[in-house]
Amino acid sequence: MSTGASGLYFTFKPENAAFKAKVEELSGENIDLCFQCGACSSSCPLTGEMDLLPSTVIRYAQLGLAEVLESKTPWICITCFNCEIRCPRGIDIANVMEAIREMVLRTKYDKFTLDELTPEELRELPQIAIISNQRKLTA
Amino acid sequence: MGKNESEMVTIHVMGKKHEVPADLTIMKAMEYAGHQFRRGAGCRGGYCGACAAMYRVKGSYKLQGALACQKIVEDGMYIAQIPFSPAEKITYDLSELRPDANTFLEYYPEISRCLSCNTCTKACPQDIQVMDYVQASLRGDVEEAAKLSFDCISCGLCAVRCPAEIVPYNVGQLARRLNSRYVMGPTEHVLKRVEEVEAGEFDADIDELKASDKKTLQDRYENREVKL
Amino acid sequence: MKLAYYPGCTMKTDAKNFDESTYSSAEALGIELIEPTRWNCCGTVHALAKDNVMNYLAPIRNLIRVEQMNEEELVDDKRVVTQCAMCYNTLKRANLAAKADPDKMGKIRDIMEKEPNYQGSVSVVHMLELIKGLGWDEFKSKVVKPLDGLKVSPYYGCLLLRPREYGIDDPDHPTVMEDLIEALGAEVVDNPYKAKCCGAYHAVHMKEVAADLSHRILRQAQEAGAELIVTACPLCQFNLGDRQDEIKKHQREFEGIPVVYYTQLMALAFGKEGTGFEQNVPDPVRVLEEKGLL
Numbered sequence: 285m286s287t288g289a290s291g292l293y294f295t296f297k298p299e300n301a302a303f304k305a306k307v308e309e310l311s312g313e314n315i316d317l318c319f320q321c322g323a324c325s326s327s328c329p330l331t332g333e334m335d336l337l338p339s340t341v342i343r344y345a346q347l348g349l350a351e352v353l354e355s356k357t358p359w360i361c362i363t364c365f366n367c368e369i370r371c372p373r374g375i376d377i378a379n380v381m382e383a384i385r386e387m388v389l390r391t392k393y394d395k396f397t398l399d400e401l402t403p404e405e406l407r408e409l410p411q412i413a414i415i416s417n418q419r420k421l422t423a
Numbered sequence: 424m425g426k427n428e429s430e431m432v433t434i435h436v437m438g439k440k441h442e443v444p445a446d447l448t449i450m451k452a453m454e455y456a457g458h459q460f461r462r463g464a465g466c467r468g469g470y471c472g473a474c475a476a477m478y479r480v481k482g483s484y485k486l487q488g489a490l491a492c493q494k495i496v497e498d499g500m501y502i503a504q505i506p507f508s509p510a511e512k513i514t515y516d517l518s519e520l521r522p523d524a525n526t527f528l529e530y531y532p533e534i535s536r537c538l539s540c541n542t543c544t545k546a547c548p549q550d551i552q553v554m555d556y557v558q559a560s561l562r563g564d565v566e567e568a569a570k571l572s573f574d575c576i577s578c579g580l581c582a583v584r585c586p587a588e589i590v591p592y593n594v595g596q597l598a599r600r601l602n603s604r605y606v607m608g609p610t611e612h613v614l615k616r617v618e619e620v621e622a623g624e625f626d627a628d629i630d631e632l633k634a635s636d637k638k639t640l641q642d643r644y645e646n647r648e649v650k651l
Numbered sequence: 652m653k654l655a656y657y658p659g660c661t662m663k664t665d666a667k668n669f670d671e672s673t674y675s676s677a678e679a680l681g682i683e684l685i686e687p688t689r690w691n692c693c694g695t696v697h698a699l700a701k702d703n704v705m706n707y708l709a710p711i712r713n714l715i716r717v718e719q720m721n722e723e724e725l726v727d728d729k730r731v732v733t734q735c736a737m738c739y740n741t742l743k744r745a746n747l748a749a750k751a752d753p754d755k756m757g758k759i760r761d762i763m764e765k766e767p768n769y770q771g772s773v774s775v776v777h778m779l780e781l782i783k784g785l786g787w788d789e790f791k792s793k794v795v796k797p798l799d800g801l802k803v804s805p806y807y808g809c810l811l812l813r814p815r816e817y818g819i820d821d822p823d824h825p826t827v828m829e830d831l832i833e834a835l836g837a838e839v840v841d842n843p844y845k846a847k848c849c850g851a852y853h854a855v856h857m858k859e860v861a862a863d864l865s866h867r868i869l870r871q872a873q874e875a876g877a878e879l880i881v882t883a884c885p886l887c888q889f890n891l892g893d894r895q896d897e898i899k900k901h902q903r904e905f906e907g908i909p910v911v912y913y914t915q916l917m918a919l920a921f922g923k924e925g926t927g928f929e930q931n932v933p934d935p936v937r938v939l940e941e942k943g944l945l
Contacts, residue, residue: 365813
């Protein structure tokens with residue numbers, strides 16, 4: 285963490301407040317409701333590939349820590365909404381993941397461009413796969 | 424000043440103000456103002472797509488696309504020429520392709536990013552339903568895409584405006600090529616005529632023409648049957 | 652009954668068997684499906700960012716087409732039926748979100764200036780909802796060839812059931828597919844992974860991840876004794892079926908299992924043409940022949 289020498293102390297600065305507000309605005313979710321029960325993480329099918337658990341990502345967002353933008357987790361998220369149906373406080377965690385993805389993508393940065401696909405892959409994949417992939421990974 | 428003084432209008436070309444006759448096309452108005460076209464001029468007849476231009480009219484936020492050789496100027500027009508839109512020339516061997524959606528996806532995968540926003544259609548100076556033919560290609564409907572894109576002259580205005588970075592005119596080109604080769608099939612009447620020529624059916628007529636003098640040829644030309 | 656039907660891009664190509672079997676099984680149920688003459692890709696998946704307007708244009712445009720169909724009296728009511736689960740979710744969510752936000756709707760109308768304004772009258776339904784609404788007795792009466800002895804596992808995927816607000820059934824305990832399988836005369840083999848994600852669009856750039864998720868689903872079904880799995884989404888079908896070769900690269904002991912669209916089984920049981928089994932990978936014909944169903 286970049287916020288303090290020992291890491292045990294954390295001061296909520298204006299830039300943290302701004303980051304948190306942006307996440308809330310884009311996701312439309314009240315992330316303060318999260319009490320870190322972990323139900324979302326236990327229902328998520330892809331935690332094995334992630335660096336941060338979904339509930340940890342929410343914690344980063346609550347603290348307004350912009351480092352979460354560098355996490356692999358929002359890109360591993362497949363928007364399956366298992367977390368949404370499980371959250372006891374009614375938070376749609378998938379919306380928060382999308383907010384973080386958008387904050388990265390809107391800096392003129394595509395996560396995955398179609399240039400990286402081979403002609404064989406383009407011949408094999410149904411349109412629905414490529415369309416939805418590009419929706420989530422490009423701006 | 425001549426007998427017929429035309430009304431003058433104010434236009435801006437690349438930011439510079441000019442007074443030009445109101446009945447001129449953008450292209451003629453730019454030349455009237457002193458521009459020399461080295462790029463961005465071709466047939467001057469609305470057919471080659473070289474003279475793509477974008478403009479706004481004073482008081483309106485709307486960004487419009489037009490062919491400079493066809494569009495008449497308006498008072499308060501702000502004009503920029505778009506002499507070239509960057510697009511890779513993708514090569515393919517038509518004989519190896521199949522007329523289906525994945526062919527389009529292989530060469531132009533970006534069509535999957537189409538937002539159906541219709542910005543391309545709004546930019547098109549030929550009134551083509553550009554979004555519809557891109558969507559038809561995404562569905563693999565080669566015939567529909569070819570039909571809708573028929574009037575395309577590849578001016579590039581759609582490609583310049585597309586937020587999904589698609590080059591629609593290239594997609595339409597592929598659709599028309601696939602359509603004529605695989606859907607419409609070979610043009611029987613042309614092939615038949617070629618056979619007839621090769622079989623020597625017209626040899627005698629051609630020899631006769633070759634042997635005629637200039638006056639005979641001229642008479643025959645002027646009195647030929649013209650089918651409209 | 653004449654209803655507006657929105658197919659979606661993939662139904663016309665890689666999922667043509669889904670489209671054809673949808674038409675033929677709907678016909679047996681007395682439903683005439685009519686596509687809008689002009690439709691576009693729905694732009695799956697729904698854009699979750701609250702300020703997004705652009706991604707609404709594609710689905711709302713399609714809903715305008717349905718309103719136009721109603722004005723021209725081409726269809727009986729203001730519903731549009733979809734079959735592709737992803738199109739269903741995208742159209743439904745865009746519809747409800749745009750109707751609930753007049754500001755966003757205003758922006759959408761502004762950008763789509765050349766279209767008639769969307770009046771918000773259309774409701775999006777999935778074919779399974781429609782079937783459930785007909786009643787299972789009515790449904791069973793159309794079965795001419797019960798799928799006796801066929802052990803079928805349902806697979807819902809994600810977007811038919813989730814988020815909870817938009818699902819067609821209870822996401823924890825869905826029953827509509829099981830009821831359908833039973834009504835067709837087949838035996839339901841439950842699968843605890845029937846509503847777990849197949850990997851969806853990770854199939855494009857993270858193939859192994861999608862293959863892993865799909866493998867878990869297939870193996871659970873196999874271990875429970877399923878002979879066949881049914882899906883309701885072209886992407887699920889792709890991951891669970893077409894990508895079985897990819898799965899085998901990572902899981903040596905995996906033996907293939909056929910995956911078909913639920914409408915293909917419906918068409919078979921209703922005695923209709925257009926089952927489209929030739930397009931399915933892996934091939935389901937052998938299993939169906941062994942059961943004497945083909």
